[in-house]
Amino acid sequence: RQRATPQTRREWQRPYWLGGALFLILFAFWILDSLKDPIFGELVDGNLDAHQPPAKLVSVVTTLLLVCVIEVVSNRRQRLRQ
Numbered sequence: 754r755q756r757a758t759p760q761t762r763r764e765w766q767r768p769y770w771l772g773g774a775l776f777l778i779l780f781a782f783w784i785l786d787s788l789k790d791p792i793f794g795e796l797v798d799g800n801l802d803a804h805q806p807p808a809k810l811v812s813v814v815t816t817l818l819l820v821c822v823i824e825v826v827s828n829r830r831q832r833l834r835q
Contacts (some may be wrong), residue, residue, distance in 0.1 A: 762816040
């Protein structure tokens, strides 16, 4: 019988950690998504038709900029390590 090395044990545990992380991300998204419309409706006094399209545009642009910044920082850190 072969003994499990620390490397093979980590490889075996990795899918479970990734699955747990995916569960937490999707759970948080689901909770926040269900809270989004009521909270935003309160903030704009129920006038969602006027305020929701610009808010969604700002959200998309902000997310795109954040992803680009994270990508640039990640690439620079990777180049510094080499």
